[in-house]
Amino acid sequence: MNEEFGTIEREIRIDAAPEVVFQVVSDPEHVKDWWPDEAQYEPVPGKAGRIGFREADGTVQWEQFTVVDADPPRMFAFRWTHAEGEEAAKGNSFLVTFELEPVGAGTLLRMTETGFRERGWTEAVIAEEYAAHVRGWDFFVPRLPAAAAKAAR
Template sequence: MELGTIERELYVEATPAVVFEVVSDPAHVKQWWSDDARYETVVGSEGEILFADADGGKVEAFTVVEVQPPTRFSFRWTHPAGEEAVEGNSLLVTFELVAQGAGTLVRFRETGFRERGWTAAVQQATYEDHVHGWDYFLPRLVTHAAALDARP
């Protein structure tokens, strides 16, 4: 099993500009992915993503890597708080947005699992957790963006 990269392609019935807003703006990110998102949509912005649960939740460090409206947004996350996000201590998520008909093809990619230096068991468990998570959250992105694009 390949445990290094998660890739998905999704079609969204919304313009690339709307989809870019949905994947990059913290106000929208917390509508489809996290319970809260605190960062600025500028390269180098450091912040955090929060996920609530019965035990109080989990906070993940988050650093914006690339902002190219309306075609590309990427960030690093899961690195130790207070450390600079770099290859080897974080995962890299990239959203590439391509106009397709009246909508947008979203090419999603998360990498960096092998580079973290985890034991095989931790790498596999983390990878599987992220596969499960993205399979749940990415369809919510599609729904949220389509609803926004339908705004009057």
Template sequence: MELGTIERELYVDASPEIVFRVVSDPDHVQEWWPDEARYETVVGSTGEILFASPDGGQVEALTVVDVDPPTRFSFRWTHPAGEDAVEGNSLLVTFELVAQGEGTLVRFRETGFRERGWEAAVLEAQYQDHVQGWDHFLPRLVSYAAEQARRSGAARS
């Protein structure tokens, strides 16, 4: 089993402009992924995301890597606190957005697992945790973006 990259393709019934806002703007991101998101949508911005839980939750640092509306947004995350996010100490998440019919094809990719230098058991556990997480959260992105498109369509009427 390859434990280096997670890739998904999703069709979203919304324009690339709407999907771009949904995957990049922290106010939208926290509606489908973490419980809180704090960062600016500009290259080099650092911030954090919080996944709440009864024991206090998990905070992850995040650094915006690429912002190219409405076609691409990427960030690095999971790097150690106090360190800059670079290849080798973080995972890279990329959303590529391609107009397709009335909607958008989202090409999702998370890379960098092998580059972390984790021992095999930790690598597999981290990879599987992220696979399960994205399999839970990405469908929420699809439905949330489609709802945003319906709302913006209703607002134009």
């Protein structure tokens, strides 16, 4: 299997304190400012919920979402895309981790997403899913600074 489809990593500097950035990546109301259109979950480890992306026809495509870890203001991790009714675990979901490091008056955010190879998919499906997630994070991660500026107001 192609190892290059193992992890997506992004890094961005945000001109806001780690406490603000943590809220932006963990609190459902702030998360909606930069990522999904809908977010229904508690930012507490072990809590499950869902996030939704609005389609062109106005319907919402829901994805399952489970908080794995929350260590304010340093780290927030969740699993997503597992089937409804299933407990999120390695092999049925992607793991996304946001690590926050203070840098001057701002924050260095490191995002990783893993779990592509563990899904049991064919190489072609892994490549397709990986590429779709790369495109997604390339669109959504650059929206974080504006969301942090809005949250800091």
